[in-house]
Amino acid sequence: MDTSPLDGNATAGALGELFAFDVTMAVTTCAHCRHTWPMADLRAYVRAPGIVLRCPSCGGVQLRLVQSTERTWLDVRGIQMLQIPAGATV
Amino acid sequence: MRWLVATVAETIPETARAITLRLDVSNWPGHRAGQHVDVRLTAEDGYATQRSYSIASPPGIDRLELTVERIDDGEVSPWLTTVADVGDQFELRGPIGGWFVWDGDASAPVLLVGGGSGVVPLMAMLRHHAASGSTAAMRLVYSARTLGDVIYRQGLEGLASPHRAITLTLTRESSSDWVGHRGRVDVDMLAELGWPPSVRPHCYVCGPTPFVEVVADALVGLGHEPARVRTERFGPTGG
Numbered sequence: 248m249d250t251s252p253l254d255g256n257a258t259a260g261a262l263g264e265l266f267a268f269d270v271t272m273a274v275t276t277c278a279h280c281r282h283t284w285p286m287a288d289l290r291a292y293v294r295a296p297g298i299v300l301r302c303p304s305c306g307g308v309q310l311r312l313v314q315s316t317e318r319t320w321l322d323v324r325g326i327q328m329l330q331i332p333a334g335a336t337v
Numbered sequence: 338m339r340w341l342v343a344t345v346a347e348t349i350p351e352t353a354r355a356i357t358l359r360l361d362v363s364n365w366p367g368h369r370a371g372q373h374v375d376v377r378l379t380a381e382d383g384y385a386t387q388r389s390y391s392i393a394s395p396p397g398i399d400r401l402e403l404t405v406e407r408i409d410d411g412e413v414s415p416w417l418t419t420v421a422d423v424g425d426q427f428e429l430r431g432p433i434g435g436w437f438v439w440d441g442d443a444s445a446p447v448l449l450v451g452g453g454s455g456v457v458p459l460m461a462m463l464r465h466h467a468a469s470g471s472t473a474a475m476r477l478v479y480s481a482r483t484l485g486d487v488i489y490r491q492g493l494e495g496l497a498s499p500h501r502a503i504t505l506t507l508t509r510e511s512s513s514d515w516v517g518h519r520g521r522v523d524v525d526m527l528a529e530l531g532w533p534p535s536v537r538p539h540c541y542v543c544g545p546t547p548f549v550e551v552v553a554d555a556l557v558g559l560g561h562e563p564a565r566v567r568t569e570r571f572g573p574t575g576g
Binding site for chain 1: 373430
């Protein structure tokens, strides 16, 4: 199986279920290395029981999302700061 | 964002592996060129799986068009490309993504670089460019394996104009009849066919992850501002 990561664009539908802004436009500060990246550019690993977004600079995990029919688990401890442009709210 | 019901209105073969589905979508809110949708298929036993597909049609068109390339061991694309027929229905969610979009309101030159079915969202931008009468100069560099793998071959020829330069490069075409570019998109090709960084073009790169990495790095290496190089990666991990 090809294990090349996709990017944050591919996870915007699932994350859009949770957030009131367009996640591809938001910019994260990585809690591991402090680099800032648009969420669209984060490396997305989607062929798993959940979604993992990693920092393109250091590879650190920024976000993990797991969904079942009963509930959703969201771990964002790898994001130190989230910048949301005014025009990105939906 | 709610799941919407899409009804197949027409199927248009593009290549041996790719098909365009023209869809009626109830309550479709409209979209921007470059956005995508999530498609969800649900089996009778309740098992559901979903994948993302780029929108091929420009904004303002009644029917939504998705172009899907078949991944043989995929879970969604085989159904969309070989089973789905007129009248069939499935769920989709969208439009998604405000990052990889071109709205046509900027006059800056535009460079589109697509690999394989990564041309699909770029086609929406080209069509929007034509439909909106934009005066921004747009150039497409599109890499495919062979001539037979070129999606929208006729459509692209029809879109070529003084404001829209379209260049194909083929990486594995064996026929000597092909007199166009050959080989993978690299720094030299981007320097020849793209824009100089001094005119500050907007660059959109879409394709398989390795293709996007190489092209985006090359553009930044040529001196383009990283913030003006927007990328969208998909892969055989899609399907």
